[in-house]
Amino acid sequence: xxxxxxxxxxxxxxxxxxxxxxxxxxxxxxxxxxxxxxxxxxxxxxxxxxxxxxxxxxxxxxxxxxxxxxxxxxxxxxxxxxxxxxxxxxxxxxxxxxxxxxxxxxxxxxxxxxxxxxxxxxxxxxxxxxxxxxxxxxxxxxxxxxxxxxxxxxxxxx
Amino acid sequence: xxxxxxxxxxxxxxxxxxxxxxxxxxxxxxxxxxxxxxxxxxxxxxxxxxxxxxxxxxxxxxxxxxxxxxxxxxxxxxxxxxxxxxxxxxxxxxxxxxxxxxxxxxxxxxxxxxxxxxxxxxxxxxxxxxxxxxxxxxxxxxxxxxxxxxxxxxxxxxxxxxxxxxxxxxxxxxxxxxxxxxxxxxxxxxxxxxxxxxxxxxxxxxxxxxxxxxxxxxxxxxxxxxxxxxxxxxxxxxxxxxxxxxxxxxxxxxxxxxxxxxxxx
Numbered sequence: 001x002x003x004x005x006x007x008x009x010x011x012x013x014x015x016x017x018x019x020x021x022x023x024x025x026x027x028x029x030x031x032x033x034x035x036x037x038x039x040x041x042x043x044x045x046x047x048x049x050x051x052x053x054x055x056x057x058x059x060x061x062x063x064x065x066x067x068x069x070x071x072x073x074x075x076x077x078x079x080x081x082x083x084x085x086x087x088x089x090x091x092x093x094x095x096x097x098x099x100x101x102x103x104x105x106x107x108x109x110x111x112x113x114x115x116x117x118x119x120x121x122x123x124x125x126x127x128x129x130x131x132x133x134x135x136x137x138x139x140x141x142x143x144x145x146x147x148x149x150x151x152x153x154x155x156x157x158x
Numbered sequence: 159x160x161x162x163x164x165x166x167x168x169x170x171x172x173x174x175x176x177x178x179x180x181x182x183x184x185x186x187x188x189x190x191x192x193x194x195x196x197x198x199x200x201x202x203x204x205x206x207x208x209x210x211x212x213x214x215x216x217x218x219x220x221x222x223x224x225x226x227x228x229x230x231x232x233x234x235x236x237x238x239x240x241x242x243x244x245x246x247x248x249x250x251x252x253x254x255x256x257x258x259x260x261x262x263x264x265x266x267x268x269x270x271x272x273x274x275x276x277x278x279x280x281x282x283x284x285x286x287x288x289x290x291x292x293x294x295x296x297x298x299x300x301x302x303x304x305x306x307x308x309x310x311x312x313x314x315x316x317x318x319x320x321x322x323x324x325x326x327x328x329x330x331x332x333x334x335x336x337x338x339x340x341x342x343x344x345x346x347x348x349x350x351x352x353x354x355x356x357x358x359x360x361x362x363x364x365x366x367x368x369x370x371x372x373x374x375x376x377x378x379x380x381x382x383x384x385x386x387x388x389x390x391x392x393x394x395x396x397x398x399x400x401x402x403x404x405x406x407x408x409x410x411x412x413x414x415x416x417x418x419x420x421x422x423x
Contacts, residue, residue: 001163020164020206021196044194045338050260056234059260062193066164067186067208110259117238131340132258 010078047133187269229268286347
């Protein structure tokens with residue numbers, strides 16, 4: 001049985017027919033062709049599928065599209081302003097915080113939520129807050145550096 | 159995963175009638191367990207009834223000697239609540255150690271305790287603090303709520319609307335987390351309550367349990383040394399690729415000792 005699910009994605013109002021079981025990540029990738037959000041493990045562990053729903057980071061492989069009805073969703077495609085990268089994307093670029101890049105969309109989305117929730121950040125906190133995101137290139141060192149570099153930029157204290 | 163009917167409930171009554179009227183209906187709270195379970199085809203409900211739109215199930219309040227947490231309160235909300243942190247800091251810290259940030263942003267206390275995973279954190283707090291579970295039908299003492307592995311006292315069509323935690327004079331939760339999932343390989347919640355010391359263990363056995371011998375020892379002397387030599391038997395403990403029953407038994411003493419030390423500040 002299908003029914004229409006509507007939400008705002010990256011500022012645009014969208015609608016699509018979904019089954020009850022349609023996951024938010026399937027809605028984004030298959031209905032809207034927004035393939036920047038990745039499916040890594042499909043078991044809620046790797047965090048490659050992290051997006052923001054009403055400003056909060058969630059694993060879109062573990063949320064039904066129906067649960068996001070009427071919500072404001074932001075994906076990795078919604079961050080940059082034209083050719084100007086979001087400060088977190090820029091920090092990842094500056095700090096070489098990726099190798100293969102598969103985990104990067106989820107890392108960036110988690111990192112932005114982390115900065116939003118913390119007035120101050122230190123390395124230990126960043127590592128604890130990154131527990132929901134796996135990087136199999138073992139590139140955590142530069143990811144942590146990038147997040148610590150982006151924090152003051154996003155907070156306007158750089 | 160197999161398909162199911164998704165239904166968003168507008169009230170507790172609506173949710174209950176949707177679940178009881180379905181062929182095999184289940185409540186959907188945060189979905190952090192049931193969605194992965196359906197994906198793995200370990201569950202195949204005909205209907206999922208979403209509680210996210212039901213009023214009166216969210217919110218956290220502290221009045222007098224009680225912390226009230228709504229059944230749909232997310233782990234991240236409990237962790238970030240300054241009121242919880244002031245009244246029962248051990249509870250706020252426990253919530254902040256569940257899963258990962260994204261799981262904490264979605265997962266709920268009602269969903270966690272209704273599921274009663276043997277390695278979940280919240281059952282240790284509910285039993286360790288002697289909390290009361292509120293449902294749409296009645297109040298259930300924390301000691302009577304968890305009845306076995308993934309089993310609770312909840313009846314069909316009964317849902318957790320909230321949990322009341324009495325404020326202890328001191329408490330702490332210490333867990334040895336599985337490094338991948340952050341589930342408790344062993345977690346021990348200790349509290350000095352008005353009814354005496356309580357020690358609740360999660361992760362070690364099929365269901366949360368109390369350790370009477372440790373509670374008696376702490377009644378005489380609420381200090382790490384009081385529990386340091388108390389060993390629990392490993393006969394009924396879990397044994398899997400992560401830890402043997404013998405190792406879990408050992409960890410119960412270690413975590414209890416550390417929890418008492420932290421509770422004493």
